[in-house]
Amino acid sequence: MNNYNHILAKSVENGATTLESHLESVADFAVVAARYAGMDTEVALQGALLHDIGKASVVFQKRLRSKPSPLELPFRHEIASLFFLKLVSPDLQPFMIDMIVAHHKSIYKDVSGTGIIDLENEYEEDILQFHLSDFSLWASEAIGILAELKFPGVTHETVITEEDAREAYYFALDHCRKRQKGWSQWKGLLMGADHIASAVGDFKEKVPALFADPDVSFYNRKGELYPLSLIDSDGTKKHTFVKAPTGAGKTDFLIKRCRGRIFYTLPFQASINAMYERILHDLGDHVEDIRLLHSISQLLIGEERITEKVIQDKFGASIKVLTPHQLASIAFGIRGYESVLFDLQGCDIILDEIHTYSDIMQAIVLKMIEVLNHVGCRIHVGTATIPSALEKEILEILGKEQVQYVQLSDEVLTLFNRHEIYKAEAFTDLLPVLQQAVEQEKKILIVCNRVANAQVIFEQIEELYPKTKKMLIHSRFKRGDRNRLEKELKNEYNVSPYACIVVATQVVEVSLDISFDLMITETAPIDALIQRFGRINRKRTAETIGKYKPIYIIAPPQKDPDCLPYNPKILRDSFKVLPDGGELLRETELQSLINQVYPKVEMLNIDLDAVFVDGKWRLKELWHLPKSALIEKLDIDSVVCITQEDDESGKYREADKEERILMEIPVRYSSLRWKRLKQLDIGAHPFVVPDIAYSSERGLDLAKTGAENYDTNYQIW
Structure with missing residues (x-):
């Protein structure tokens, strides 16, 4: 047996993995993925063995060990891998090209300008000659590796000439230039296999059985308190639309409607964390591969589940819990969308509380539904409240005849009346209410629309009730602190027999399984408010039905800018339509209230940015777009910060990936754009915020993040 361990696929800094391995x-x-998708496993095998064989090039091996001169031509190992196409029968060569040529780069208009068509247009014959450098020296080693891997028909004596390589290159170039509009399933398969193989390393043998359908029979359970559990799943209908109050059993019903692998989407980090833990608790003994697709998931997995830390965002999970942002690439054809589509095709997609998104995200989700429906997914929508106009849009995309539509009767809905509504002009007006609730040992939840507001109110609470158990929770905490707070909220505050006060933002709004006694909340859009109300008097028993608890709503700000992040008119209309004076909020009337606030939904037209319009792809196979302006407009928490202390002490620099994640504070880039902060060149490239701007009790105070608050060691920045 020949030894090719000197030929590497990755540099020493990245693990020094051998190319053969x-x-x-x-x-x-790739073979596992092809078998799951009903694709030719032999094609998958050959494409996977060839996809990186060009890394045997002496040029590539040299560049693994030292940076190239900026004067040198670009080298792409994908192009060098194409030189070996002659090893494959002619009828399979187009599939090989799909798997090889674009598994890192778009073939055209790549962001780096190094796709195969980009390079040919820029350098013509020179680029081919450069990739053929010393071909006779390294081609035999490439053949040797393939022979060791038992590539069909290849022995150590097999020869690929420079002329064979040249012919293969031009054949591949012609293939790329003739691509039709659509997406390449073969590219998606190879990218997925490449990503997981690169990630697992020595953990490969510990990877769960990929693409296994989960056993969700647990959710066939029935209970009189959960009316949806008494409704049978209609096997003749492909999709699902469930409209029912919090606590009616929506999650159980949606999951029991699934027939294959499941992607469960929810809008917020806290809600996906809670759902992941819930499903893991329910199914963990029966389903091996349940994952949470979010960086915070690193914190929820113990050492015994170390493999899952590595593969959480890779293909093949039986159940994956995530936010729709992780799927948005399929609407805009941005990098990696083919591997996401490969993973999604034919699966069950649960979209929980779709209406809670911004207008841009709503439009993106509707476009995603179009794409998912096109690739054979079964789509299941669950909501407590939704504008009728948005519901109509969803049902039209899915086809009403294909949807099991479920809503509860007025008689049943009446049993879910839980809240008495009071209105107030300002938080200070409610201080007597707060005092009385503390004296009565109530669990109190105060919800603000903005982090800054929550921080101000929390300071007031600290002054007023120094001895009462209290917590502030929002999105701008170190992830380690945030994870601790979420667990304390659920496991301590939620079950406290004594008075406690939690001040929060929207992070508690959806699917967080807590049941408090009283809420004070700023006005939000009516649909979001109803979600918030679901955290009060949530726990249903035979004794609690017909018992009501109070919600106090603070009037919207008078100045429009102070209404952010919401539309001022929607806030004022929402406040106006709600009852007052302790009047009961009736479940049978919620749809009418919502439709008064949203008489019509002005749906954004994103077709100019989308790659799938009117049932057809607008992007050619093997291409992807460098970015999406619409996704950038969402301004989600796209960057992270660390504290000055975590930087200066060397903690972040010396930490491993999981430890770094614990230190990071997610923020929106727009919040830091003009702050002149130091940014590190390692890990997630965090911005460094002054220590004075952060505390483990209050989180990050953006007002104190300016560079002028750095200590003297940082004043040069």
């Missing part, structure tokens, strides 16, 4: 691992995963 990497190709074997990718091939193993």
Whole structure:
């Protein structure tokens, strides 16, 4: 047996994986994926073994060990891998090209300008000659590796000439230039296999069985308190639309409607964390591969589940809990969308509380539904409240005849009346209410629309009730602190027999399984408010039905800018339509209230940015777009900060990936754009905020993040 361990797929800094080992691992995963998708496993095997064989090039191996001169031509190992197409029968060569040529780069208009068509247009014959550098020296080693891997028909004596390589290159170039509009399933398969093989390393043998359908029979349970549990799943209907109050059993019903692998989407980090833990508790003994697709998931997995830390965002999970942002690439054709589509195709997609998104995100989700429906997904929508106009849009995309539509009767809905509504002009007006609730040992939840507001109110609470158990929770905490707070909220505050006060933002709004006694909340859009109300008097028993608890709503700000992040008119209309004076909020009337606030939904037209319009793809196969302006407009928490202390002490620099995640504070880039902060060049490239701007009790105070608050060691920045 020949030894090719000197030929690497990755640099020493990145693990020094040998090329032979990497190709074997990718091939193993590719065959599993092809078998699952009903694709030709032999094609998958051969494509996977060839996809990186160009890394045997002496040029590539040299560049693994030292940076190239800026004067040198670009080298793409994908192009060098194409030189070996002759090893494959002619009828399979187009599939090989799909798997090889674009598994890192778009073939055209790549953001780096190094796709195969980009390079040919820029350098013409020179680029081919450069990739053929010393071909006779390294081609035999490439063949040797393939022979060791038992590539069909290849022995150590097999020869690929420079002329064979040249012919293969031009054949591949012609293939790329003739691509039709659509997406390449073969590219998606290879990218997925490559990603997971690169991630698992020595953990490969510990990876759960990929693409296994979960056993969700647990959710066939029935209970008189959960009316949806008494409704049978209609096997003749492909999709689902469930409209029912919090606590009616929506989650159980949606999951029991699933027939294959499941992607469960929810809008907020706290809600996906809670749902992940809930499903893991319910199904963990029966379903091996349940994942949470969010960086915070690193914190929820113990050492015994170390493999899951590595593969959480890779393909093949039985159940994956995530936010729709992780799927948005399929609407805009941005990098990696083919591997996401490969993973999604034919699966069950649960969209929980779709209406809670911004207008832009709503439009993106509707476009995603179009794409998901096109690739054979079964789509299940669950909501407590939704504008009728948005509901109509969803049902038209899915086709009403294909949807099991479920809503509860007025008689049943009446049993879910839980809240008495009071209105107030300002938080200070409610201080007597707060005092009385504390004296009565009530669990109190105060919800603000903005982090800054929550921080101000929390300071007031600290002054007023120094001895009462209290918590502030919002999105701008270190992830380690945030995870601790979420667990304390659920496991301590939620079950406290004594008075406690939690001040929060929207992070508690959806699917967080807590049941408090009294809420004070700023006005939000009517649909979001109803979600918030679901955290009060949530726990239903035979004794609690017909018992009501109070919600106090603070009037919207008078100045429009102070209404952010919401539309001022929607806030004022929402406040206006709600009852007052302790009047009961009736479940049978919620739809009418919502439709008064949203008589019509002005749906954004994103077709100019979308790659799938009117049932057809607008992007050619093997292409992807560099970015999406619409996704950038969402201004989600797209960057992270760390504290000055975590930087200066060396903690962040010396930490491993999981430890760094614990230190990071997610923020919106727009919040820091003009702050002149130091930014590190390691890890997630965090911005460094002054220590004075952060505390483990209050989180990050953006007002104190300016560079002028750095201590003297940082004044040069």
